[in-house]
Amino acid sequence: MKNVFIKQTNCITPLGFDVASNWNAIQNLQTGISLHEQFGAFSNIYASCIPNSKIKENFQQIEKSVDDFSRIEQLLISVMKPIIDSNGIQPKTALILSTTKGNISALENNDLQSAFLSQLAKKIANYFQFQTEPIIVSNACVSGVMALSVAKRMLQMQVFENAYVVAVDEVTEFVVSGFNSFQAMSDEPCKPYDASRKGVNLGEAAAVVFVDTKPENALVEIIGDANINDANHISGPSRTGEGLFLSIQSALKEANITTDKIDAISLHGTATLYNDEMEAIALNRLQMQQIPAQSMKGYFGHTLGTSGLLETVLLIESMQKNTLIVSKGFVNLGVSQPIQITTEIAKKDIKYALKTASGFGGCNSAIVLKK
Amino acid sequence: MENLKEELKGKIIEVLNLEDINIEDIKDTDPLFGDGLGLDSIDALELIVLMDKQYGIKLSDPKEGKTIFQNIETMAKYIADNRTK
């Protein structure tokens, strides 16, 4: 079996249009979450949105014909361009797109055709002249982590030589109205794992990683991964954290390391009562409750399918810089089992790290990274 | 009140897609959740939408729902007292 490495990353969030600016912003505890007095039919919504003007301004440096591309296409092309320029596209380079809702706002204008995920992927693949048919992962909030897992597996099978794994999701009235009907939205900036947490803030972002079987100049190696379902409920996470427990267990088994080797954990941490509680239970069942853990939702909100990939990009940065990421919004532990939420910027030699995600449909994903 | 209860039963069967259950099958004091009709958390959220859409009642605290949605009787009483349409 081939080894699979992450060679380069990029991301776009309200905090910046590259990894360095996002890293610096979170070191200063800045957040993309802000109060939106009016959002469609909703008033006073906290969300992490990228200003249209910034997206356009950035895109104009890449492409003159701005109007030929939808907002979401502009985000995808903008995030991918720099790392495609440096790594190129070969005949067996894969494009793996992960998204929860893609260009769903097209439905507002009765444009069904543009809402097909295959349309979006095709446009991006043609733009960059990929020679393979795109693979699209749409698996709720684990999409980004799952897409990375799919890339690793296909590279191991030597189906592809390398791959660009890209994720994007927007804040739309479609998702805001849905999460609101679930009474899952917080009316203040979100507080993952905190005793007074009230739910999620939605966010938007784009992220990309280049994965390759050649080890030269690699940032990290993907040494284990799993995507296991709870088989419990379609909207509520398992009370026992079963699927997450099994996913982490399977990923660590493949990585052939014991739990105590993991130096840092990037959790899903949406700040809903049940998600955060479930994660604490799963970590305790695995006896990983002493390992420094955090959620990045306090910086970026919940960027749906993109969250897992965006958070992986910043976790890799944290490994490179040997610096733990502070879990913004957290003050007092509000889950029933002890977990070690990072509250201060601290130096730590991070050789192995774990990234997890969980979502509607009972899905869970886990990936183990090695520096 | 009896009319409201009948109407409510019909609406619940309709919006929660309760197959093979008729209005006569739902007793006024049967628990809606748990062993009763076997409703779950999504159904509870759907009942909140029903209260808003049909009767103009906005419930923002899910805990409130727990007492209101005990059975048809409690629901009908709350609607009669609080409806705006």
Add this chain to the structure above:
Amino acid sequence: MKESYYISNSCVIKNQKVFKNETLVFESNEADFNAFAKATYKNLQLEYPKFFKMDGLSKLAFLASEFLLSDKNEADNIALLFANKSASLDTDLKHQESIQDKDNFFPSPAIFVYTLANICIGEVSIRHQLKSESAFFCSENYQTEFMLNYTNYLLQNQKADKVLCGWAEFLNDDYQAVFYLIEKQGTKEHTINEIENLFK
């Protein structure tokens, strides 16, 4: 030594007909999908009221899986790899309709939860208690070679004992399900040709 894998069973649902292993096993003259799905459910003599709360995509995937997993062993670690073209667009349109008119703005949580294509994986996992690997993919047409490779990866690396692959397409009452179970025993080899034959 490389193991061989086989297509042990298949289920195709289209045009108001259900085929198991290429033999017609159920047919109904109900043109409307929900009525056809209910007739199929009744024919299977199921007692699963949650079925009627599902959207079209989940009903379709649920029924196709039912024909292939009803006699599974409890211990079987069966992965689910589902795919389609339209993701959850059929239900997305319904949710959009509920928020399109600002004066009649009542998004439904019971509809919104199905605006995720992978919910149908959740439904099948719950029904058959499959705490197993799963993934939902979208593409214009079934990506036979990719699905074959992904299935082989899961089996070769002990991530699953069997894999249920399924194309479950559902949009505006147009539907097609092509599901097949891959395992280590059987007679029909797990090849691109054999998979493509199921779609004919």
